[in-house]
Structure formats: structure tokens, C-alpha cells
Amino acid sequence: QVQLAEAGGGWVQAGGSLTLSCTATGRTFSGYKVAWFRQAPGKDREFVAAISFSERRTYYADAVKGRCTISRDNISGDNNRNAVSLQMSSLQPEDTAVYYCATGRPILSSLRYETAYHYWGQGTQVTVSS
Numbered sequence: 001q002v003q004l005a006e007a008g009g010g011w012v013q014a015g016g017s018l019t020l021s022c023t024a025t026g027r028t029f030s031g032y033k034v035a036w037f038r039q040a041p042g043k044d045r046e047f048v049a050a051i052s053f054s055e056r057r058t059y060y061a062d063a064v065k066g067r068c069t070i071s072r073d074n075i076s077g078d079n080n081r082n083a084v085s086l087q088m089s090s091l092q093p094e095d096t097a098v099y100y101c102a103t104g105r106p107i108l109s110s111l112r113y114e115t116a117y118h119y120w121g122q123g124t125q126v127t128v129s130s
Helices: none
Strands: 005-008 008-015 016-024 032-038 044-054 057-060 068-071 084-090 095-105 125-127
Touching: 005 095, 016 032, 016 095, 016 125, 044 068, 044 084, 057 068
Parallel strands: 008 125
Antiparallel strands: 005 016, 016 084, 032 044, 032 095, 044 057, 068 084, 095 125
């Protein structure tokens, strides 16, 4: 059984930066895609970014492109095969949401859809104040 844990959420002023991490227990991410989704109050959960862990291919939502970087290379030590980071910069109040990590093996055309992922973390709150 795979369990995912997010970390790194918090409060930041507009224009600031945060780095989230997602760590898996029970297996590594090798051969899987890892994605970040977010859900703002009163809104549906939406795709943020994804990475094909073994190939290092990355995918971004238009809303965050240029401001977010999903990577497996920022993790050192024993966690470098079961952890992914999401670096976010130039954060705006509209980025306020609970950010969720997910993993699975979606086909390319489905990787932006939450139903394509089998395992989810509990989420971490990101609050951006103006």
C-alpha cells in the first residue's frame, strides 16, 4: 500500500515563494507519474503539475507555468527515489488552496485528471495574502 505525505505548506505574502514536497512510503516513484493538484475553497480540485518520475518529463497547468517547477532532483539522500518537490514562486492570493500530491500511471492524455491517479496524500494548506 502506497502512502503519500505532503509537507511545506504555509502562509506567504503575495510575490513570495514556497516549496512543497511529496514523499511516498511503501514504494518508490520509479515508473509512476507524480502530480500536484489543488483545491481552493468552493472550487473543484484542479491540476497544477506532473512529472514522469523515471523520464523526468514535466507538465504544467497554464495558470502556474513559469511560476512552478516540479522536480525529483531537489531531494537528497535516501528519499531521492520516493520524493518530489514543487517549487512555487511569484505566488498570488489566487494560489491559495489545499495542495495535494497524487501518483499513478495515467496515460498522457489523462494526466491532468484526478481520476487518473490511484494514491493521494492528505493535502497541505498554502495561503497567500495580498
